[in-house]
Amino acid sequence: MSELLPTAPYRGTRDFLPADYSVREQVFHRLYEVIESFGYQRYDGPILESAEIYEAKSGRELADQQLYTLVDRGGRRLALRPEMTPSVARMIAGHAGELTFPARWYTNVNCHRYERPQRGRLREHWQINVDVFGTESAQAEIELVELVHAMFAALGASTDMWRLRINDRVLLESMLVDLVKVAPEQVKPVSKLIDRWEKLPADRLAEDAAGLGLSDGQFERLGSALRSGLALLDELPAEAKARSTLVPVLEQVPELVSYDPLIVRGLDYYTGTVFEIFDTDPANPRALFGGGRYADLAGLFTTQKIPGIGFACGDVTLPDFLATHGLLPAAAPEVDAAVLPLAGDLFGPARSVAAGLRAAGLRTTVSLEQRKLGKELTRVARAGALVAVLVGAEDWARGEVTVRDLGGRDQVTVPVAEAGPAAARIVRAGRGIGSAGRGIGSTAGAG
Amino acid sequence: MSELLPTAPYRGTRDFLPADYSVREQVFHRLYEVIESFGYQRYDGPILESAEIYEAKSGRELADQQLYTLVDRGGRRLALRPEMTPSVARMIAGHAGELTFPARWYTNVNCHRYERPQRGRLREHWQINVDVFGTESAQAEIELVELVHAMFAALGASTDMWRLRINDRVLLESMLVDLVKVAPEQVKPVSKLIDRWEKLPADRLAEDAAGLGLSDGQFERLGSALRSGLALLDELPAEAKARSTLVPVLEQVPELVSYDPLIVRGLDYYTGTVFEIFDTDPANPRALFGGGRYADLAGLFTTQKIPGIGFACGDVTLPDFLATHGLLPAAAPEVDAAVLPLAGDLFGPARSVAAGLRAAGLRTTVSLEQRKLGKELTRVARAGALVAVLVGAEDWARGEVTVRDLGGRDQVTVPVAEAGPAAARIVRAGRGIGSAGRGIGSTAGAG
Numbered sequence: 012m013s014e015l016l017p018t019a020p021y022r023g024t025r026d027f028l029p030a031d032y033s034v035r036e037q038v039f040h041r042l043y044e045v046i047e048s049f050g051y052q053r054y055d056g057p058i059l060e061s062a063e064i065y066e067a068k069s070g071r072e073l074a075d076q077q078l079y080t081l082v083d084r085g086g087r088r089l090a091l092r093p094e095m096t097p098s099v100a101r102m103i104a105g106h107a108g109e110l111t112f113p114a115r116w117y118t119n120v121n122c123h124r125y126e127r128p129q130r131g132r133l134r135e136h137w138q139i140n141v142d143v144f145g146t147e148s149a150q151a152e153i154e155l156v157e158l159v160h161a162m163f164a165a166l167g168a169s170t171d172m173w174r175l176r177i178n179d180r181v182l183l184e185s186m187l188v189d190l191v192k193v194a195p196e197q198v199k200p201v202s203k204l205i206d207r208w209e210k211l212p213a214d215r216l217a218e219d220a221a222g223l224g225l226s227d228g229q230f231e232r233l234g235s236a237l238r239s240g241l242a243l244l245d246e247l248p249a250e251a252k253a254r255s256t257l258v259p260v261l262e263q264v265p266e267l268v269s270y271d272p273l274i275v276r277g278l279d280y281y282t283g284t285v286f287e288i289f290d291t292d293p294a295n296p297r298a299l300f301g302g303g304r305y306a307d308l309a310g311l312f313t314t315q316k317i318p319g320i321g322f323a324c325g326d327v328t329l330p331d332f333l334a335t336h337g338l339l340p341a342a343a344p345e346v347d348a349a350v351l352p353l354a355g356d357l358f359g360p361a362r363s364v365a366a367g368l369r370a371a372g373l374r375t376t377v378s379l380e381q382r383k384l385g386k387e388l389t390r391v392a393r394a395g396a397l398v399a400v401l402v403g404a405e406d407w408a409r410g411e412v413t414v415r416d417l418g419g420r421d422q423v424t425v426p427v428a429e430a431g432p433a434a435a436r437i438v439r440a441g442r443g444i445g446s447a448g449r450g451i452g453s454t455a456g457a458g
Numbered sequence: 459m460s461e462l463l464p465t466a467p468y469r470g471t472r473d474f475l476p477a478d479y480s481v482r483e484q485v486f487h488r489l490y491e492v493i494e495s496f497g498y499q500r501y502d503g504p505i506l507e508s509a510e511i512y513e514a515k516s517g518r519e520l521a522d523q524q525l526y527t528l529v530d531r532g533g534r535r536l537a538l539r540p541e542m543t544p545s546v547a548r549m550i551a552g553h554a555g556e557l558t559f560p561a562r563w564y565t566n567v568n569c570h571r572y573e574r575p576q577r578g579r580l581r582e583h584w585q586i587n588v589d590v591f592g593t594e595s596a597q598a599e600i601e602l603v604e605l606v607h608a609m610f611a612a613l614g615a616s617t618d619m620w621r622l623r624i625n626d627r628v629l630l631e632s633m634l635v636d637l638v639k640v641a642p643e644q645v646k647p648v649s650k651l652i653d654r655w656e657k658l659p660a661d662r663l664a665e666d667a668a669g670l671g672l673s674d675g676q677f678e679r680l681g682s683a684l685r686s687g688l689a690l691l692d693e694l695p696a697e698a699k700a701r702s703t704l705v706p707v708l709e710q711v712p713e714l715v716s717y718d719p720l721i722v723r724g725l726d727y728y729t730g731t732v733f734e735i736f737d738t739d740p741a742n743p744r745a746l747f748g749g750g751r752y753a754d755l756a757g758l759f760t761t762q763k764i765p766g767i768g769f770a771c772g773d774v775t776l777p778d779f780l781a782t783h784g785l786l787p788a789a790a791p792e793v794d795a796a797v798l799p800l801a802g803d804l805f806g807p808a809r810s811v812a813a814g815l816r817a818a819g820l821r822t823t824v825s826l827e828q829r830k831l832g833k834e835l836t837r838v839a840r841a842g843a844l845v846a847v848l849v850g851a852e853d854w855a856r857g858e859v860t861v862r863d864l865g866g867r868d869q870v871t872v873p874v875a876e877a878g879p880a881a882a883r884i885v886r887a888g889r890g891i892g893s894a895g896r897g898i899g900s901t902a903g904a905g
Contacts, residue, residue: 016548018548020503020507021506025503028553033499047821050792054475057467058471058505060468076531081528083526087468101473102475111837143826150826153805153809311462311463345497345499358710373495390558394497394558
């Protein structure tokens with residue numbers, strides 16, 4: 012016999028067994044509901060894309076070190092999408108003529124990055140992307156900030172559990188050029204230094220700043236500007252603030268955001284507002300959501316200038332956040348009812364009884380094999396069934412079946428036509444659901 | 459300026475814009491509901507798998523010619539899953555100790571095969587997989603056959619639109635060995651010939667059969683056996699029929715299946731029942747569903763013998779079937795309501811009005827920019843809104859807003875608190891929905 016292959020998934024990817032899947036989808040589903048309530052429409056796209064769409068725009072680190080690439084049998088160089096923005100830019104550019112702007116789109120896709128797996132980082136993760144395309148209005152910023160608050164509220168999180176840190180690259184650049192007097196060509200490297208500001212020790216920061224050509228005085232002004240919070244705005248020229256789409260956010264919904272000059276974000280295509288959401292619990296240092304505004308989303312694909320703003324939220328850091336704050340939902344019950352034929356020639360009758368239970372909205376299994384009754388009852392109860400319907404020869408001959416409450420252990424023999432309603436009453440009571448109807452025990456968010 | 463990149467997706471893959479996505483998900487969602495009503499639990503797994511799990515079991519053609527492979531930066535040889543069975547086998551093997559068998563699992567995953575794109579075949583497709591693990595009972599066959607019928611019924615298809623053609627490799631082998639007197643080592647190549655029986659002309663079949671060493675008499679017996687339908691069963695030895703899990707299906711639910719000795723299926727791991735579902739309209743010659751039984755699902759991963767039976771149904775052939783029979787659902791309306799601030803300082807009030815509409819279950823957008831009223835009303839109506847709420851300065855000063863029916867063009871000015879219920883009544887009437895409650899216009903199957 013040949014050697015057995017390992018059963019673990021590929022490093023940095025995950026299997027979602029039904030219990031894991033149920034938890035993940037309950038979280039996603041709450042988010043979908045909120046996002047759709049804001050009028051966002053879901054879309055989807057292929058995992059494989061031409062590699063060059065990432066190399067052009069997504070930033071060096073991602074393209075050089077994190078991209079999974081392959082060459083197909085026709086010689087085309089492809090990549091597994093590491094993020095969704097280039098794909099959606101391609102789609103928007105290809106259909107710009109038919110779309111009504113502003114277009115509110117969202118998706119939930121798996122993305123791949125070759126990273127060292129660690130807390131908050133995997134190689135394959137699912138990522139909800141929410142974008143508004145075709146508007147330069149700061150009202151889009153405000154809408155997304157409001158949506159983020161609604162999403163966290165839907166997850167049961169209070170505002171002390173997380174913080175939306177927001178900046179604007181227009182303000183960032185003005186701070187560097189007008190206050191710190193950084194040369195224009197140094198704006199980008201110094202921005203990248205700011206992006207690592209909280210991760211590096213002070214002496215290393217000073218060293219790197221010097222390496223970039225900043226004088227001691229400039230380094231000091233930079234540090235002081237980064238620490239000054241909202242007061243920084245008073246020092247920036249009116250012209251820069253007039254171009255900023257963040258300033259209206261700070262004026263109109265100051266209670267929803269924390270202005271933070273340290274927020275830069277890595278992706279090259281952001282040109283305006285940038286924001287990240289962090290757990291206030293230091294157990295989760297990685298961003299939960301991140302996003303920003305781009306002046307020209309689809310420049311790789313079209314000469315039409317399509318601005319937009321969007322964010323993504325991943326399924327690696329978010330469950331960590333929910334677990335930390337005790338907000339992770341329990342796995343949903345797996346099945347509602349089980350029908351047990353008590354003799355080998357009663358499988359057919361058992362199937363017809365099950366059809367009646369399903370019509371009553373119960374997720375219902377039928378035993379596939381004859382087992383000892385006690386053993387089979389244990390098995391179906393362990394699978395989550397709250398009620399068992401026993402189909403015995405004598406009962407069946409009289410047009411009856413026995414409906415057994417697996418919690419209370421009561422049982423009642425009823426005409427076949429009443430098995431569905433009787434079982435549904437037990438399930439409803441067991442699940443604490445008052446009303447009738449289909450989908451009593453349906454896995455939340457199945458889909 | 460550099461050259462623009464193409465906006466088309468990679469050949470053989472698809473973009474799902476919101477209207478396309480809505481149609482796809484409505485179809486999927488109906489299927490999920492039925493599958494869950496039978497007690498199947500959804501799972502998910504990674505797209506990347508070790509390449510060797512396909513090379514071992516999925517059949518030569520798939521592994522040699524159709525697999526998308528890559529080597530990661532750590533030198534691991536990976537593949538994009540071309541099908542789900544090896545992945546789920548890995549998962550079941552890894553968790554066999556914790557699972558309750560029979561385990562009923564389903565998923566919907568995208569799979570990749572390098573094929574020449576054509577009607578019914580793409581390089582990336584979504585595939586619902588439904589399996590029962592851990593049982594040798596023919597009741598599992600019957601359950602899946604019943605489930606298939608329920609799935610087609612949920613799609614609105616009547617039984618004259620499709621046909622479930624079923625065979626059993628046990629019976630196939632017995633036919634070849636006991637009736638046609640094929641040598642044991644020729645069973646597999648002759649089975650592959652049968653798999654192509656309907657695609658090849660008669661002279662080519664005869665030629666290939668001769669090439670495999672079949673005599674003229676054997677070829678004639680084979681042809682006659684393949685045409686004999688149910689009568690073939692009378693000629694097979696009782697011993698083979700006793701081992702077959704298809705025979706009980708033919709005895710107990712003959713009305714649900716068509717026994718067909720021509721059905722073989724390509725994948726190497728099938729060992730018993732095999733079936734395919736075909737459109738009765740010759741416009742769609744490719745199978746809509748396909749599946750079968752395996753005696754030892756997870757032999758690559760564990761010494762524990764885990765039998766099972768399952769099927770897959772893809773999102774390429776199924777929409778073709780639905781379109782052919784006029785059963786494809788329409789794209790769902792994209793949004794229910796729109797709130798329009800009539801002056802630049804009324805965005806905040808408009809957002810609070812929108813919150814009230816969302817609480818009344820309406821998917822609601824707020825205009826992000828000031829446009830001419832007529833133009834904006836046209837735009838939101840085109841986006842699918844049935845009702846617009848106008849927030850004007852004078853109304854707002856009195857605590858009122860104007861609710862406008864975009865279909866009937868009636869409008870009424872109401873206190874702000876009544877805007878949600880008033881708008882919901884209009885949407886309900888417009889969508890033909892009688893009852894109240896959340897999710898009035900929710901995209902079916904969002905998730």
